[in-house]
Amino acid sequence: MTNTPENYINTDFGWKSWLLTLDHKRIAILYLLSISFFFFVGGFFAVLMRIELLTPQGDLVQAETYNKLFTMHGLVLIFFFLIPGIPAVLGNFLVPMMIGARDLAFPRLNLLSWYIFVTGGLFTLYAVAAGGVDTGWTFYTPYSSTYSNTHVIAVGLGAFITGFSSILTGLNFLVTIHTMRAPGLSWFRLPLFIWAQYATSLIMLLGTPVIAITILLLALERLFRIGIFDPSIGGDPVLFQHLFWFYSHPAVYIMILPAMGIISEIIACFARKRVFGYRFVAFSSLAIAILGFFVWGHHMFLSGQSVYAGLVFSILSFLVAIPSAVKVFNWTATLYKGSISLTTPMLYALGFLGLFTIGGLTGLFLASLGLDVHVHDTYFVVAHFHYIMVGGVVMAYLGGIHFWWPKIFGRMYPEFVARFAAIVVFIGFNLTFFPQFLLGYLGMPRRYHAYVEEFQVLNVMSSAGASILGFGYLLPMIYLVWSLRSGKRAGANPWDAKGLEWQTPSPPPTTNFAVTPVVTEEAYAYGEEEAAVAG
Amino acid sequence: MSGHLVPLKGYLGIFLALMALTAVTVYVAFLDLGPMNTVAAMTIAAVKAVLVVLYFMHVRWSSRLVWIFAAAGVFWLMIMIGLTMADYGTRDWL
């Protein structure tokens, strides 16, 4: 490290310099460490579940334990990995750099958001240690408010607190993107990752407070029996579902939109081309963010919600599928006449394309009223959202981590092993979750600790796939850590990529840019050959 | 940045208008107007809120972005109430 120029990592070494840092890049590292921890905690729960489901009888753990496992698996991975994952790590690091700013608009709020996140996480871990919670991550009343005798309030408080870190992150991004773009960086010159983060921030700001108040009311219901959600004293449990899904459906887009942003960056770079239909991809992010708020009732077609409300929510759900389809088609078209190199990030991005397509298409099955009656609350739903959240978000997250790893740490990861790991993850993922579609249509309900015998073959296949997937996730963990010391040194721009973040040294200096950059060209100006436009 | 300087009289006028509207809404609440009671109460409240937002919170003299933010809050609240009511309002249609 002797001859390395000063950067944000080596500028200072003490604990304090990290724990009190206001540098968005260091806060991103703090987030990276914390969410990686939660990823493996949540993944550990998943491993236990898949082992339990190898046999129909439910003989590894007690039913109570199993119920806690799937609850904590969902809670930890949704609230502490998927939602903060891409925005708080890659977004935090990249948003200021991509728009040519020296930091986010509110550095103190940024640090505060990490502390809030950690506090919420500690609450949740405390609840796990104290015995866990068994309501499912959806906290449906009246089970959660009256019948469960597990640590509902502690876990709810954990989610409640973490929500504020999400709000602060969204607020910071929104203001930063509005006010701090470098001279010349007009909206249509922004990288699509920024558009995606902007759309995500909107959802964080508008949705998260609703889950906060809902959890608050749930806690009050549990403590004082206020009656709002309690049917035994005149309340309506379905109202809880409305308020819960008003946030929790858009929350899915909090997870997937930033992932889509990453995919746009990676595909443009490794096809060496401007993203096909840039404006359509940009606006489809906004369309998803806005339309995403109109569809929550599709989780409630069988809840006792009115049939007519079901009709409205169904048609709106089909509409929100369109902008996602538009994105997929545009990414595919971007490859046309490109100059494509299959690096590790690109492998993840192409894997994302396939898996997200399947995840999105199976969403149509669930939006369709008559078919949802059969597949609702079965493994079909489980498979669908894992295709989006694991096949989509986690693939994109890993792709993004590899893509920007040299920028963040100034080291290259080992390319060959990384490609191998990407392929293992892709295969393992499909083996794990494709059988679950079949299981769901066969009628296996979700959240079953034991099941009837005819479901066993598919469950064994799924568990086998999960072991491959788990191995695939461990590999990057190992070689990425290894690369921190022993990886090849990366130059400022190892991919020869466009975008302001690549114009700084790797790792970047604390102030990002010595001189505020002036932007004179569109995003992804890879200097393509002028050719006759086909199609 | 120092923002728009509202004359003292302007603030006082808004204040008096708000107080007058408060008096009106209390008076109207005691009349039996059937469903119009709700409409009247909510309309008056909305007018009062708009006065506070436009003048006391200076939105009248703020950038377009602030207008959009303020409108977005109202719009999303309407989505939440409206679509939830779409369920409760039509439950016994079938």
Next chain:
Amino acid sequence: MWEDLPLFPESASSLSGEVDALYVFLIAVSAFFALLICALVVGFTFKYRRRPGNERASRIEGSLALELAWTLIPLAITMVIFVWGARLYFALSLAPEDCLEIQVIGKQWMWKLQHPQGQREINELHIPLGRPVRLTMTSEDVIHSFFVPAFRTKMDVLPNRYSSVWFEPTRTGRYHLFCAEYCGTKHSEMIGTVHVLEPHEYERWLRGAVAGEAPAEAGRRLYEAQRCDTCHFAGPEARGPVLAGLFGRRVQLADGSTVVVDENHLRESIVAPNARLTAGWQAIMPTYAGLLREEEILQLLAYIKSLPAPEVEPRNGDGR
């Protein structure tokens, strides 16, 4: 091993084939688009891989025609799926007229069912082939969900409220009954079996099963034991509306709105009588919440529904 790997559950109701048809259609649509995307991605990646002679990409900005095409074509396809799914949903929701009416109570962690003639079952349901069956369901505690994969139907079972589901079995046999809404520790043990029998076998089963009192009959005894008739009778001194013939009618409420007297309205009128008071009556009825079990409320409902409408139109909430 392929016998161990079924792809479709058994198909045993009048609508299960239609659900399968929509499913197959959606699989076809999905397979087409998924394969299209995969083929294009793989094809482009191979054809335009970076190699000498293809160091630089060709400049392509986009194409409005293509954007419109891949917005409007998927939109049209999804609208077809929407209409198809919605029609099916209505078919699954609207029970035909002359159903076999069965009462279902879900509780942690069992299904309690009762036939109109009084036979009770737990986690088992015997029904005749070829006759539509309608279940009126409620829960004693948390939310459950009644799911029979072979019938391709499912409905949440809520506390303090009735929901219903119907199906017409078309094949004899034994089929799984699952609880599909997570309901606590033994959620996965809240399962049972639906037995679809030939009609004559069903008759024999009915005779052989332990016949309890028919719900309507038990309801009549409850009605008398609770002295409902001291207030609900025809005459100038009546303090509550006549209940005979009330079911299914539209009545006016004290606040001016109207409501159809269905199971849920009757239920609310028993457990929270003053929440939605019928116009023209005083708020004097005491609540029976906690005094009657779910089963007893269902029996009262069965009795009230069984009462023949009186010849003379009584004054029933349509004002005095």
Next chain:
Amino acid sequence: MQADVPGLAHHFEDLEQQHEAGRLGMWAFLVTEVMFFGGLFTGFTIYWNAYPDAFRAGSHHLDVRLGTLYTAVLIGSSLTMALAIRAAQVGRRRAQVGWLVTTMLLGTTFLVVKGFEYQHKWADGLLPGPGFAWEGPDAPHARIFFSFYFAMTGLHALHMLIGIGVLLTMCVKAARGAFTPSHHAGLEISGLYWHFVDVVWIFLFPLLYLIGRHG
């Protein structure tokens, strides 16, 4: 970089940008606040629509004179808050402090009276929970009215408490002369928050206190 401008954070280009960011940030935060209270407003609307009689009876138990008083006090405090900012705009330090103190006093008055009202409701057994005592018909849904009453006014009071805390800080800063005609964004942003709390009350007042008046 113009590091020598007083009050300019290192990562902003100029004060204009910094102030605009602060103002936008507060507005974005207020939008989340709208949705936070929005969950309660949604629930209230649903139940009020379903059980209008119980809600009117519950509302009838609230003191409309007190409700009017709260409204007047809060609107007054919004006026004094606006005047405090105006004093900063024209550079009058003592007036700033004076108006801020008045604002806080009005806010405190609101909270103290509210405290007495809570105590009264508690004594009457109207606190939702096992001890809920309701004489009129349809106790379950009257209880839900009072659940909303306490949740909404309680959350509102909590916001006022935070607001008073913020104003106290601003007051100290104002006394030290931190706000000048060209640089008083902190005060302005605190004002936005205070006015927002007033706007919430403008809706709570008719919903809670007035729906049960007629008939």
